[in-house]
Every structure is written in structure tokens, then in C-alpha cells.
Amino acid sequence: MVETEEIQYQPGFLFGSVTLIGRSAVLKLVGVEKETYDRLQVFLKEQSQRILLNNKTRINECFEMSEGFLRSDFYISASKKDCFARNWNQKFDEEFFVLLGKFDRNQSIDGSHFEVSSLLLKIKAVLSLKFHFEELVRQRNEDFVKQELDRHRKIFDSVEARPLTEEQRLAAIYFQDVNILIASAGSGKTSSLVGKAIYALKKKYFEPQEILMLAFASEAAEGLKNRFAEALAKQNMRMTPDIRTFHSLGMLIIQTVEGARPQLAPWAHKGDLFKTVLEDIVKEVCLDPARDAEMTLLVSTLMFGNATSYEQRVYYQDLFNDDLSDTMEMKNSARERTPSLRTLNGEQVRSLEELIIANWLYLHNIKYVYEKETEILRNGEEQGTRRHFNPDFYYPDVDVYHEHFALDRNGEAPAFIGEKYVSIVEWKRKYFQESQTRFFETHSSMFLDGSVLPFLKAQLSTFGLNPEPKNLDSESAEFAEAKDALIGHFATIIKQIRNQGKTSQNLDVKPFDFLSQAFHNLVLAVLKRYEHALRKNNLIDFEEMLIRASLYVENRAYRSPYKFICIDEFQDISQGRRRLVKALLDQHAEASLFAVGDDWQGIYRFAGADLDIFTRAEKYFGVTQELFLTNTFRSNQGIADAASWFVQKNPLQKKKAVVAHDNRRKGVLDVLSYDSDYGAFPEIEKQLQVLAKELTAKNERAKVFILSRYNYLLPHPSKIREWNKVYSKNLEILGTSFHGSKGLEADYVFILGMNSGPMGFPSIKNDHPFVQMYMPEADVFPYAEERRLFYVALTRAKRKAFLLTRKGIPSLFLQELLEIPNANTYFS
Template sequence: MLENSNFPEADSLIRIEIVKYKELPELMEKYEELKSKCIKIFFEENFRKVKLSDEQFLAVADISQNLLLRARAGSGKTTTLSLKIVYLIQCEKIDQNKIVSLCFNSAATRNIIKKLRDDFDIKYREKENISTFHSLAGQISPAEKGVETLFDDRDPLSKQKLTAFVEEILKKKWDEPFEELRNEEIINSNGIFGFIKKFLVNVKYNTYKTIIYAIARADSRYDSDEEANELENKAILYGSKEYYLYRRNLSYITLDGKHVKSFGEKCIADYLFEHDIKYKYEPNFRMFSSGREYTYHPDFELYEHKIIIEHWGIDEFDKQKMVPKHWLKTWDDYIKEMKEKRDYWVKVHKDYRLLQTNITQLRGGREEFESTISDELKKYNILNEKLPLDKIMEKISHDLRSKFSEKVVQYIQKAKQDECTPEIMKHKIDGEHYSKYSKVNIFLCLANVIYTEYEKNKINNHKIDFYDYLSNAVEEITNKHGNCILRSGVNINEIEWLLIDEFQDFSPLFMALVKVIQKYNPKVKLFCVGDDWQAINSFAGSDVELFNEFEREFPVNSAVKDLTINWRSNHTIVNLGNRIMTNHGIESNADPKNREVGIIEHRNINEEHNHNIRRFNIKEVKAEFGIDTDIDVVLLRYLDHTVKIIDTYLKSLKDDKEFKVLILSRKSKVKQDTLKDFIKRIEVIFVRKYPDDKNKIKVLFDKQTDKKENEYQQVESKTAHQSKGLEANVVIVLEATNRCFPLIHPDSLLFEIFGDTLDKIEDEERRLFYVACTRAKSDLYLLYEEDFDKKKTLTEFYPYLE
């Protein structure tokens, strides 16, 4: 039967044999291997131009009712999903309208439709049976006429419209009293609201904006008992690996939006901001030590007053010589660094004065510490008077509101993906028994009130979000017992196959849609593809545990198979990816026929021999690059290295229109530049450097269309998140430091109610670094900064440090 391509009848027969003999897994394995060879022969005879692997044919040959295909980077998951559709239509003679394929965005659906058309001459219309989740949901339960969507049809998980809608709600409530916290209660409270007591002269200050300001300021006493309680609440043992991760990766955000590494630094930065004293955080200086030149980043520079502030992390008079447990430095190392830094300002940079604070001064609380800062500044004749609260709010109001809106959007996304209404969330928040005036509790209360308003405003303004689309579809299928007609004319109860792309991005809400289809159509089969190593969307509510627990979620006749061969990258890149993800699952394999040896370089941009940008020639470098603005010297170094790397591939870029260089960043900015600004600077530099090739150079940075009608740029920049699904001959990762990979946002702790533990956050950051590195087909460059006291180093995720 298999030799005659009668696959359905052969499958039926083998199922009878398996039931008859009960447990014969080896029989199933041998059968699927034989079947895959027959499928391969069929495709080689009918589609000779298409090159496919034995792994892909084995995946297609699987006879489980529910299959999860774990497809590593570059393994051809989209091709395999398309191959399954072709097999079902050509070999099993299934009506193509009874095969539904679901993707997360319209670009992915177009890619599958195009592959089927070009490679296999199978024609599908977009938004019918190969569609996005929201398109399918819209077919089942269409939005009423005149209702506006709060998502982008091309990428429904994008949040621009959602954020704008939430920000408008917050804008209207900005000056209103927050009823959940009465004025008298705040006056009598401690914690994050202690500082407001001085300003609460009447009820107008008990507003949303003031409460949000208090959250941003995050007042608290700095003492070990408080930290111990916090750790206990998170089930973290003092001195454990989890404690080390917690303290090492925790950062704080200042009122003016800077990331700093300690509570003391945050207090100093907030104080300077609230007293209108201009400063730079971790400015750039060069210093010599042990015969070498280093980059040195003191904590703060008050550049208008020529004052440096260093906040020491130890008590230098401590007889026990204790350092924080999460430090890698010894007491003696740190004391030596302190001496070298003090000597630097006394002997080298005599034009600066050094103001010193230390960790012991925080023990009396923030107010006492601020008093110390004030006294020290007065010694240098800096009269520091705190701005009125209204003036402070005027300075930060817009930024504060937009950043808080983003947090609320994340809260709403996670709640809705978990199928939690505002009422359910209130019950969950109450059940956590948070301290009433803790930062987390106040944030959750505020966010849930705005979530409630959000739901009301949607109805009043005739709007619907992406999650409503899915929820309404689930409800419609339930109400109609599955009797829902799709655009193709097929009833959901008649669907035979449901194929799902990017399964690692699933959430409980997506799962609810699939399971309700299965409930009323129990014969429908699942073919899901994804890669748990590329699960990087938890911020939108995705839960990789649904991927890892596939056989528990679908307990009847389910299986997990693997696509491990990376056809995109050479073995150098593949091996690096495996090292990054050691002990995190099945490894990837390189194409055995690909003998290319790739380049992997990690460059410390601050090393003297690695760059020509020094303090004494900064003007010349700016002139060479055509830069006449006040630009951060570290940004110049990143530009310098990036330009030099691209320059080595310039001939390949000009000769081969499909040769690509991809510049990636963990954040949307590189120092002061947006990624768009950064890539524009590079273009300008190359145009100035090669004026005779100006037109050819500009083409490299312009949008083009490839043979498959896909838009691309030969040289482009993206965030690491945006790079998922992309590939390039050369990848350059900017700021590949321990400060960016992992980048653990302090506000991550606000979302623990959704299961966002520190371990999970760090695991996702590791996966994000893996995604960034494995975009490279051939060569990878990691650019990072390492400074004198190792505040910044190459990311720990880079495996060759072990």
C-alpha cells in the first residue's frame, strides 16, 4: 500500500495492529520511517525542484492525532508545515478547505501561501483557510459594523493602538483623586508614600499622577530585614544561586528614566533630578592601571560644577571586611579600586572634585541619606533646593504617563491572555495578601482600576481588541456547538486538520480556541510547529510551558518530534547556539554538507588596540565621520567598530544583492541614538568615505524586493525581538554586555502575579540572546564594553567564558 502511495489505508491498518498488540512503539517507529521514504519518493517524482530532508519527511509521516514538531532555528519549519499541507492534499486527497493553517501575523500566512503556490502549484486565497488567529476568529464571530479594532491587522500582538487607548484613559484620570487610597491613609502610611506627606496640603495632590510618581520614586528604607522579607516572599534563600541572580541582575530606574545598578545610585539620581542639578550617569573617562589603559565610568558627573560622585558599595571601616554576597570581587580588590579611583581625581584629573557616599549612609533611610547628599553638595557651594512637586511633575509628567501606560498595557495583555477579567484579577490580587502600601500592591490596584475603565471605554467607544476577537470566537463556537461556517464555506465541525505555526508563542487564550474546536470536532488532527528556544514573547502573555507540556495538554494519541538540522547557518554558528542553550533541551545540528568555517568575534570596544577613538582625537574622529553633534564617546566607538566590520564585507554587499548585514540591539536605543539614527549615521559615514560609490552605497540601506517578493534591506538594524524569523550573512550584536543580556527590568517584579519569576525571566533573556546570535548564516560579531571595575563585561550567556 505504501509503495502505491495509499497512505490513509496503510495508516488505518497500522493503527489496528498497534491496538491489537497494544504496546509496540518500535512497530510505529519502523512504519513511520518506511512511510517517510515512500513520501520522499512521491515528492522527488512530482516536485523535483524542491529539496527536502529526511527529518522533514519523517515529521510529515507521523500518524499521531496531535503532533508537536520542535523545530530548531534554520531547520525549515515553514517549509515543513507547507509540505504537510501538500502531502494531505496530494497523497491523502483531503479537500484543501478542510485543512486550516493558523499563524500569528499576516506576513507568515503570505509566506506559506506563496511557498505553496511557487513550489507546489497549490493556490490558497489569503485570510481563508491559511490565516491569522484573529482572521479565523473574525470569520467565526465578526465584529459588529462600525466597531474599530485596537490592533494592527498585520501584527495583532503589536501594541501601539492599545497603548494609545490606555494612555488616553490615564490622561483623563491624571489629575483625578485615586479613590482607592484616601488622603488620610497616605498621610498615616509609611513605605513608598512617606515622602508625599510633606506635599499633601489638600486633596488635589492625592491624584493618579502623584501615586504614579510615588511608584516611580519607590521610596523604602534600605535595611537587611526588609530585603530578607522580600526574598522570603519570593521563596529565595539568602546566599543561594537564586539570590545571586536576584541581586546581580536587579536594576533600578530613576525618575528621568535611567537604569542604575543600586538603590543608592537611584536615590542620588532622583535627588539630583528633583533638585534640578544636571548630571551624567557613568560618564566616560580613560585611566591607567597596572600598565594598561582602561575606560573608567564613575557613578555621576555634575558637569556644570566639575564634580564626580562615587557611591561606594561597602563600609570601608567594617572590621569583618564584608562585601555583598552577589559580588564576584573580594574586599581587597574593591579597596584597591577605591584607592586607584581616589588617586585618579587627586593626581590625574585635578580639575574635578570627588564627592563620596557609601552604603552605610542608607541605613537610616532615604530621607537621612538625602540630607547627607545635601550637606555634601553645600560643601562645594551648590545650593540645592528641592523643586516644588508641581514643577517636578511638569518635568516628568508626559514621560511618566507614557511609561506607566506601557506597564498597564502589559498588565492587560497578560490578564486577557490568561482569560482573567478585572473582577477575577481583583480576587487574585486580594488573595496574594500584599502589604497594603507596597509598590506591587499599589501598582496592581491602579492597573486593575484602569483595566476596568479600559473594558468600559471599549464598549462605549465601539472598539474591540485582539483578545476579544479570540474570546468571542470561543464563546460563539460553544453557543453553536461548533456549527460555525468559515469564509471557505466549510463548517468548523468538518475541519480535518488544524496546523499551527509558532506554537511556542501560545497562551491560555489561544489554547482555549484550539480546545473548543477539538471539543465539538474531536476527529480534528493537530500539526503544530515551533521552537521553545525561541520563546521570547512572554511580555504579551505567551507561556512556553504550554509548549513544554504539549502531551499533557493533549493527552490522547500525541507525540513530539524534532527538526534539528540547521540548513541556514554554518557549524560554527550552530555550535555556538548549542553552547548558549546547554542543558535547555535537544541540540541543533549543522548541515553535514556545509563545510564553511564561520567567524565569531567578541570585541571590547574600550580596548586601546581595538579602536582609534581616544579622548585626545575625538574631534578628528567626529570630523572623519561627519558628526558635529554632542555625541557620547562610547556611541562613537560602537559606530567605529560597526563601520569597520561592514567595510570588510562591502565588496560582497555590492556584488551580491542578497548578501545581508543585520545589526541587532537588545534595546531600541544605542546610547543616545535610536536604531534608526544609528543606521543612518552608518550610511552617512560610508557615503562620505566612498563619495564615488554614493549611489551604490545608498542602495545598501534602502528597501529592496528579493526574488520571492519579500522586502528587505542589505544593511539594516533591528532589536533582538524584531529579529526573530530573519537571517543575514553577517550579524553584529551591539551592547552584548551583562547589562543588556540579561536586561531584567525592575518592573518585571510587578508581574509576579502572572508567574513571572526571576528564573523564568532570565531563561527568556538567554533565549533572546540565542535568537540574536542564530540569525547569522556565516559570521557573528559581539560588541561590548568592559570598564575598569568590570561594571560592564561581555554577557555571561556567551559560553566560551566558562
């Protein structure tokens, strides 16, 4: 009978009709007396009420479960929400909620009875949560946050030397599964970490031993420990969270699982020693006969720099390098725009493909002459005259010529060379045939399909030359220089690979052409030998700490006690570190991550940092709450405005409006220009004199930074010492690089090298494309990391920043900064 939700009576002449209305059907009964209708209505009312009361236990249980969830004394995270919904729906199936809906809609139930009325109110509350779950949880969380702000006001006022800001308090209270706090320079990131952990302990969300706080450097970890000790003392709390570096954590995990502390490789702390180790490994790889072709390609490419485009590989001067050129003007124009490349043998060649061939010949003891001048006798109109041309390679021991033509598989030249090229190729072929000169040819297409070196070796053997690898220990200065560059690249690449938690077994790099494939073959060979060297000597390096620790956590050989993980400087995290953190979180369903950082200060891609983990945390960790710290206690508003406006020109950076406690804007930036390479330091000294005089009048001291993109531009340490001695009463002066200044601050900052050009700023020198294959994906916005680096330099300044530039070659960044709205306000 409960299926009937409403009953209606329609009177007639003698009898009426009764309509029974259900949720899915309507039944009409005719010929019903009014008295029968009244009895039916009473029966339905009593029956519905009886069924309702029969379900009161389950209704109360459902209501108490839902109310207990909404009134819980914690922030409802996504995992808590999902856990409740899963348990709720398992205990109370869909049929039960359908029944509640019928009770709620049944108008015949007498609500005047207290118990019935109470049950009906509970049903409404349960159904509201059922059908408006997300909205009610969101509103409940907002109410909870407001209550907590008031309830814990005293803690937030006293946990640090300065009361926490509203933003810092919100960051402490919000407890999503993954919480990313997007900070500004000088906004109190450490205070936020301390406040969050103290709040979590006060709320008894976690025990102290369940909290892990991670820093990247030992100094940062020690600083965090000191801040925590002070905060805990203020709150009369004794037990402290586990605060350590990532590498210290990795070592702890390994030692716990293996029962002994592994021995750290002696080169782990010493870059020069690491390079020596790699030098021995590279030497072994290069002596391997199976790698001789890759070695040649590798050395040639590294000597060539960053150019690997097809045009640069095959750009020849065949049109212009002999007397067949139509005009001297054409020849000179071509020489000006054609790259000139030095081989291991010391001569200059005109394309990367020629460079590779020449170096392979040199390294295999094949004597050759590059572009040997050849005299020919002209026929026809100029019969009897002698002209000259220069075939690419000549092998004097067997009197054989070798031309390398920029032709594809169809015998056609690329469009950028010009139509005349193919006709000259045909002319050369005809000349060699008619003069019965021994010669062979190779083509650019052979580089694309990888056949060029095997073909070259076979041709030379046909003419009686047998290539044999040189003894690499006795190579020329050119080879030593190339080998040193090679080892430097391998040092960078191996650390990049291992920082990402990769090994030779799971490296998933995709080479983009024949040359990059050859390079990758060598990378794998070197990496395998390096891994073998670690295993053979039972050693571990810093990268191995994270790789091995991650494996132990993932396979549950290590049982993690950590349920709440906090990370400082999260913008610097690598894929290897992310893997370890994710594995730790996955061991506990109730685990939470709190990561603090500033994507505007992401400047360590070269060291393996992957900014994508910060900017798209949800992709890597799941449901994420983003909060902001926009109040800065360091720079004044003028510097904050200029730096923020500049860095946000990149649309991929997180957007925020920075508010400074110091509201000064006027004259906080100054441009100092000079005439010569050595003119920057006198300009600095002039300003130091002015600052010292002003500070003396105020009886104040100030800190000064002299910063540069490149260390070589900085004043010599002796000059810094001299200035510190002269101005010791008022100034403390430090010189360092942009990267070295990260995390530091000064009253005044001088930024050197704001020039354009190859060694200017932003740096236009990119990592070699082969190296970039192993690095985290770069930003698509031009000079994105250089832009963030300038932001870091600017925001070291509390009072004023001086930008130094040589007259006539201002930096692109300086020109852009001068375009800031109301520039006259900010610049002196």
C-alpha cells in the same frame, strides 16, 4: 464441557484414573476403564470443536475488526487507538475473550481441519492484540511510517524547491492527535508546514476546507499562502487550506455568530492613542475617593522602581541621620548604602514607607516638612549644650511631629537594622513626652496589615488637619512623570491580562503583600472601565477578538469546520490563543494539531507569550508526539555549535544537536573591542571595508545586519544609508534590534552592546514585580529569556558574527561564550 482444557489418564492395576484440568479447577475421577477414557476424550474433542464452530461468526467479526484496524491506511493516533479499543470492547465483552483464551489453550481441539485451523490462527491474532495492544500499535505505526516514506517519495522530493529532509518527511507522516515539531533556526519550518498539509490532502485525511493554518502576523500568513500556492500547483491541486492570522480567525468567528463584522477600536493599531484612552481612565480612577490611598501607594511604588522587599521598605537612617550617631564614619557608611528616594514634593526620603507617607500627604494637601532639624538641650554631663535631631515629619500648621518607626507588632526592630534602634526609639518617645511636644507615631507593621493610611488620616484629623485630594490636573513635573509611568504599566498589564484570555470577571491573580494588593485593586478598577468603554462604544480590540471568539466556540454558537489545525511559531503562543485553539479541537473527536516552533527562540513573554504551552504541550492539549528539525540551512556548523551550546546551558530548554549543511567551523566568530562609548561604529566600518574588499575579489554581494538589544545603540539611519551608498556594489546593510531581526537572516552580523552594566546585555532590568504578577510565569534559570534572545541574534548569521564590546566591561554572555570547548576554533 468446554471448561475442560486438558484430560489426562493414569493407568492402574485393574482401573485407571482420569484427571480433568480446567482453568480454575482440577477434577480427578478414579476407577475409570481405559475404554471409557478414550470415549470421553473423543466426546470432549467433538464438543469443543462444535462450540468453536458455533462461535465462528463472532470470531471472524472480531478478527476482521482487529485486522482492519491494524491494516488501516493511516497513522494510528491516541484518539483513534482509544476509539477502536472502546468500540472493540463494547462489541466483544470480557467473557468472549475468556472463551477465546480457552479455545487457544485447549489441546483436544483437532487443528487438522482447515476451518478449525483458520479459526485458531485468528484467535491467536486477536488475543495477541488484546494482551499486547500498545506494543503492536507502536510496531504497526513504525512499519506504516517506513512504507509511507517510500510510497510518497516523489511528493516529498517535489513539494518544495528543495527536497524535504528525512526529519521533515517524518514530521509529515506522523499524525498523533497533537504533534509538536521542535525546530532549529533556519531548519525549514515553513517547508514542514507545507509538506504536512499537502501530505494530509493527498492521503484524504481531511478536505481542504477542514484544514486551518495559523500565523501570528499578516506578513507571515501571506508568505504561507504564497508557498502553498506554489506547492499546490506542483501537485496539480486546486483547493487551498484556510490560511489566516489568529486575529483574522477571531473576527471570522465573531462575524459568523453575530451576523455582522464588529468595529475595530481606533486605538487597536495605535499605541499612543491606546495610551491616551488609558490616561483618561486612570484619571477617573485616581479621582475616585475610594481609590485615593491606592493611588498614593501606586505612584510611590512605581517611582521607587523594582524594589519591594521588606528591607527596602523599612530601611531607615534613624540610627545615623542626626547627631546621636556614635561616629561620623558610621553615619557616612549608612548614607552610602541607604536608597535615596524623591517624593512628589521634590525632597529626598530614605525608605519606601516614608515615600508613601510623604506622597499621600502631598496629594491630600497636607503641608509638611521632612526631617525638620530640631534643637534640643542636653541634660546630665553635657548640661547646657545644644544638639540636633531630625524627626521624620513635621506639620507646621498645627505644630505636630510625626515619627515613622521600623517596628513590628511586638515593638521590635528587624535584625538588619541593629539592636540600638529600639533604644533610640525609646529615647525619642521620652524626649517628646518630657518636652510636652505634640507628636504621634506610625509603624512598619501598619503597612503589612494595611492600616497605616486610615490611621494617619485619623491622627491628622485629631490635630485639626483635614486631608482633601488635590486637583490632579495641575500636578508637578514629578507627578506627571510618575503618572506617565503608571499609564505605561497599565497598558502593558491590560494587554497581558487580555492576551491570556482573561477579563475582570475571571482574573485570578494573587497579590503577594499589602502594596501589591493595593496595586491590584487599581488594575481591576482600570480594567473594568476599559471593558465598559469597549461595550459602551460597541468596539472590539485585538484581544477581545480572541476572548469573544473563544466563548462562541466553547458554547458551540460557532460550529467549526476545522479538523486539522497547523500553527507556525508555536513558541510565541499566549494562553488566550491556546484557549481558542483548544476549543476548536474539542469540537471534533478526530481533530489533530500540528504546531511548529523553537523554544530556543521564545523571546516574547513581555507580549504575553507563555513558553510553557510549547514545552509542556501535553499538559494543555493531551497526548503529544514530539519530533525535531535539527538540520539548519542557514548558519554554518561553527555558529550552530556555539549558539546551541550557549542556549542549552539552560537545562529547561529542549535538547537537540544541530547539524548545518555548511560544515565550516573555523573563525566564524570574532570579538571587536573599543575604548569609548562611540568606538563601536569605527570598528564596524573597518570590518565593512575588509568585507567589501574580499567580496569584490570574488565578485559577490552579501547582506549585513547590525543588531542591538536596545534601539538607541544602533547607528543612526543616516549612517546606515551612508554605508549602503559607499558599499553599494557589495553590501546591503540593515540595522535593527534583536527582536526585530527574528525570522530574518544575513551573511554577516554585527552584535552591539556586549557589555556588562545597567544598560548592558543581558539586561539586568526586570519588570516591576507588580507587573510580573500578570505575566506568564518566568523561567527559574537566570537570564533565560535574554539567553534565548542572544541565541536569536547569533543565528541570524550565515557566515560570521562579530561581537562588539567596550574594553573592561565585557558582557556576562560574551565571557560565557568564550568558554565554549575548542573556542580557538570558532573565534578568529
